[in-house]
Amino acid sequence: MYNAYFGLTRRPFVSAPQVDQYFPATAIEAARQTLARCIERAEGAAVVMGPTGTGKTLLCQVLAAQFRNSLKVALLFSGRLSTRRNLFQAILYELGRAYRGMDEGELRLALVDHLTTSEECAQGMLLLVDEAHSLPLRLFEEIRMLTNLAHRGQPHVRLVIAGSCVLEERLAHPRLDSFSQRLVARCYLESLNRTETQDYIHAQLRSAAPAGYPAAETIFPSDVCRSVYRATDGVPRLINQVCDHALLLAYAAGRRQLEVAQVEEAWADLQQLPAPCNEEPQDEGRGVIEFGGLDDSPAEDDVAADAKVSLPPLRISPDSEEFDKPAGEPAEQLECIEQMLGHVEADFQPTGSIGPELELVFDDPFEEEFEKEEVVTDHCPPQAKLPAALGGDTEKPPRQNNLDQPPTADPVETVVAGREADRETLPLHRHEPAEEPDDEDLVIVEDDYDDAPVAACSIVAVRRQDYGRLFTKLRRG
Secondary structure, X not given: OOHHHHOOXXXXXXXXXXXXXXXXXXXXXXXXXXXXXXXXXXXXXXXXXXXXXXXXXXXXXXXXXXXXXOOEEEEEEHHHOOOHHHHHHHHHHHOOOOOOXXXXXXXXXXXXXXXHHOOOOOOOEEEEEEOHHHOOHHHHHHHHHHHOOEEOOEEOEEEEEEEOOHHHHHHOOHHHHHHHHOXXXXXXXXXXXXXXXXXXXXXXHHHOOOOOOOOHHHOOOHHHHHHHHHHHOOOHHHHHHHHHHHHHHXXXXXXXXXOHHHHHHHHHHHHOOOOOOOOOOOOOOOOOEEEOOOOOOOOHHHHHHHHHOOOOOEEEOOOOOOOOOOOOOHHHHHHHHXXXXXXXXXXXXXXXXXXXXXXXOOOOOOOOOOOOOOOOOOOOOOOOOOOHHHOOOOOOOOOOOOOOOOOOOOOOOOEOOOOOOOEOOOOOOOOOOOOOOOHHHOOOOOOOOOOOOOOOOOOOOOOOHXXXXXXXXXXXX
């Protein structure tokens, strides 16, 4: 859109990385040289890490273009890899081999056979894996197994992986100890400094301009480049976005030379944030905390509230023992400071405080009054006396179940406590011992008859509780 207006042959700042726009900054050029050495000498696997937008993908593309004539190159983006079958299919696709209609085992064998016997891979293969921080751990193991393929001391696969800083933590996983031991180089990318940012902007403009084009400094002066650096913090991806948008705004305004205001407007449009402050930091006043109004144009309600407390701003500098004090007694000064702090406290709170997603509310069971408690009485009739025919025991009373209370001589007061404390005195039933059994009505049960005569037969009193056991024993034979 603005190319012809500024006399350019193409867009100088594009979002997608391009090899012909590679800028050899200090960090990325040192990483490229280290990785190229590891690949040429087949030293082992290498890894490159860095924050988002610092040029990891561009570096992988530069390495692929550098070694494409001497090695077979497979450049993978792990965002589409989730299984071993996907991994082998992606490598075979990059090598130009068949990859459809085969299962995992067939794909693995086809890849190994191509790497070890094909004349196309006589020098080996360069495997570049971008976004490696999103790879599953099992795929790291498969890649490690590929690096084990070697012939006469030369590996068939030379590996370079790239990812964000999270990749450092993944490589520290215990399951990847064997993989980490094979890493011979670790390279780290970083943002550009102020000088590199200005050189990067001018280099991109020169690469997009025809021969004999006026100096790029006429479009992006030094103060504009410093403004771009402060807005983007030297991240190459953000530099491309801000500079491209600033050129578009300058074209719409009819200007052939950019200004700081246009860079600020471009940053505000892209990030939906206030424009960054472009004032140079001053040495004096560092470490000064000023308590006072934060807004240049306060609302009417705020002005009315501030009018109640007429107090000059209080400046506290840790580097100096002298500081301005509000007039008045110490107690009044302290009270005024507390009022101002309470007034601006809301401005220091984070916008949109996040509350709990789920709030548990428990009803208090003691808020409602209890109904009147019911007195539980023993409705069981007194234990009847066993007749002698049923085997009444004269020596000890019949057994009590778990619900019965031990017999007492006197009535026991049973208190049922509640909110209204209703009480009743209930007598508990007594259990009298059974009368002595009469031998005339005694039933004698004998089992285990034998042909031999019984020498002696003992007579045992049978209680009612023993009938159940007897019948069970008889059923079991």
